[in-house]
Amino acid sequence: MKIVVLIKQVPDTYGERRLDTTSGRIDRSIDPVIDEITERAIEVALTEKDRSDAEVVLLTMGPASAVEMLRRGLAIGADRAVHVLDDALAGSDMLRTSAVLAAALRREGFDLVITGNESTDGRGGSMAAMLSEQLSVPHATYLNAVEITPQSVGGERAGERGTRVIRATLPAVISITERNPEARFPSFKGSMRAKKKPLETLSASDLASGLPASRSRILTATARPARTAGRKVIDDGSAAGELVDYLTSSHLI
Amino acid sequence: MTNALALIGLTPDGTVPPAAAALLAGAARLGTPVAVVVTGGALDEPTISALGASGARQVLHYTADDLAESLLTPVVDALAAAVESAQPSAVLLENVIDGREVAGRLAVRLGSGMVVDIVDIRDQDGLPVATTSVLGGAYTVESVTDGGPLIATVRQGAIEGTAAAVTAEVISAALPPSAMPSAVVESSNDAQVTSGRPELRAATRVVSGGRGLQSKENFVLVEQLADALGAAVGASRAAVDAGYVPQSAQVGQTGVTVSPQLYVALGISGAIQHRAGMQTAKTIVAINRDPDAPIFDIADFGIVGDVFTVVPQIIEKIGTAAR
Numbered sequence: 001m002k003i004v005v006l007i008k009q010v011p012d013t014y015g016e017r018r019l020d021t022t023s024g025r026i027d028r029s030i031d032p033v034i035d036e037i038t039e040r041a042i043e044v045a046l047t048e049k050d051r052s053d054a055e056v057v058l059l060t061m062g063p064a065s066a067v068e069m070l071r072r073g074l075a076i077g078a079d080r081a082v083h084v085l086d087d088a089l090a091g092s093d094m095l096r097t098s099a100v101l102a103a104a105l106r107r108e109g110f111d112l113v114i115t116g117n118e119s120t121d122g123r124g125g126s127m128a129a130m131l132s133e134q135l136s137v138p139h140a141t142y143l144n145a146v147e148i149t150p151q152s153v154g155g156e157r158a159g160e161r162g163t164r165v166i167r168a169t170l171p172a173v174i175s176i177t178e179r180n181p182e183a184r185f186p187s188f189k190g191s192m193r194a195k196k197k198p199l200e201t202l203s204a205s206d207l208a209s210g211l212p213a214s215r216s217r218i219l220t221a222t223a224r225p226a227r228t229a230g231r232k233v234i235d236d237g238s239a240a241g242e243l244v245d246y247l248t249s250s251h252l253i
Numbered sequence: 254m255t256n257a258l259a260l261i262g263l264t265p266d267g268t269v270p271p272a273a274a275a276l277l278a279g280a281a282r283l284g285t286p287v288a289v290v291v292t293g294g295a296l297d298e299p300t301i302s303a304l305g306a307s308g309a310r311q312v313l314h315y316t317a318d319d320l321a322e323s324l325l326t327p328v329v330d331a332l333a334a335a336v337e338s339a340q341p342s343a344v345l346l347e348n349v350i351d352g353r354e355v356a357g358r359l360a361v362r363l364g365s366g367m368v369v370d371i372v373d374i375r376d377q378d379g380l381p382v383a384t385t386s387v388l389g390g391a392y393t394v395e396s397v398t399d400g401g402p403l404i405a406t407v408r409q410g411a412i413e414g415t416a417a418a419v420t421a422e423v424i425s426a427a428l429p430p431s432a433m434p435s436a437v438v439e440s441s442n443d444a445q446v447t448s449g450r451p452e453l454r455a456a457t458r459v460v461s462g463g464r465g466l467q468s469k470e471n472f473v474l475v476e477q478l479a480d481a482l483g484a485a486v487g488a489s490r491a492a493v494d495a496g497y498v499p500q501s502a503q504v505g506q507t508g509v510t511v512s513p514q515l516y517v518a519l520g521i522s523g524a525i526q527h528r529a530g531m532q533t534a535k536t537i538v539a540i541n542r543d544p545d546a547p548i549f550d551i552a553d554f555g556i557v558g559d560v561f562t563v564v565p566q567i568i569e570k571i572g573t574a575a576r
Contacts, residue, residue, distance in 0.1 A: 235558025
């Protein structure tokens, strides 16, 4: 079985993330890290590899710095990595991104594609479903737990109004939630071996001609004024009363 | 006038959900509000009147035999058919998991632009302009789409106002079997409504607890204040990881994003991930023992004190104020 895991580099949520207010694009030079949910996606694939000797390929579209995440993924056990690297793709919207990733997936071939359910930067939460539509394969998405058989993939799907147990016939695209286990750590031996594993770099023209242009366009982007601290009282027994007075005068109770 | 579609997912018992009004109000700002409804069977009269009462001038109703078993595909098919027939300027959906995935699939199928989690929408010379609040509310972005309708998922509680009540005209059609393969839904486990508390995403008041509550038993204090204020219960990731509350209550970067009128943080230090999910609240109140907790930097009213002492006093005083 061939499993392709989509991974994404994002600005660290522990840092101050910035948006370029002229282009409306996220500043990707600040604290780039691998999105934790995509590390968990690698772990799901490696668990299957441990069990059934699947081939695990990592795929990312992102700037040059993203290569470090691919190396880390190779160090913990992935077999190969593919990096779609092209300045012309910077700032692609979700539609264009899904077309690029679908083209790379078609070129690579797959039985199963694993993604995180939602990145911490764009938070679109629909890339896996978009890929399913691009590739005309089913999606089994937002899985809290994943069960893979030679013919199918399934598990419990998260939802705001309850869970569902779903299953899709392979080939398929799945996305996983934070309920799945954290990724394993690289060993020294793994890191050394990773240096010899194949890492392929592709440009947009290697993939497909006629990729769609971005269809959504940013008109304005403005920084929200920072919140400032208001009143701060040290409780001496009267703070509860002061708070209730404050809420009452603000018409909040 | 152009049409604007709103996908209305009926509740499991077939009624119109509260979210419908906001979606139709958003659609009404852009054109003639048209509700798209997909069901397994017929649409009954009370449902049609309820859709009209929420502002739907027209209801495009599609029936699909495999609605319950096929994951989202019949809904995507129905919306694609509705776009074909109504030629709308926008398609609005709820910003929930199903809504975002349907929106994404529709965007691919139509080659159209999508914007997720919008907090506002307006018409600018016939072009829908969607507003989002991104990177944890640090930036406000306005987007439009070129060619094809704007496909947008709407954050719950974000669009104010309602569309004028009308009598809805219904057009029903049966969907042909889909050309797209689907995952199969083997079983469903509907979330049980276990309390009379408001739903977290939609609540106008939220009381959240963090690690400072120290145990699952003590977390009851958060619920008690929430009930005194008529608020929903939220939590920090630390409280969820410690097992005080289920993950569904998590507010923050990897949980739910809320924009209530009042947000009360109890024993929450205010890590940046938590702030990302709540800093667009109108008023923030924080109670924490640590005077240096970062939550105080964004709190409109902060109390440096022991939650176990202060919160019971607040509950008592709210009771007194109410009398």
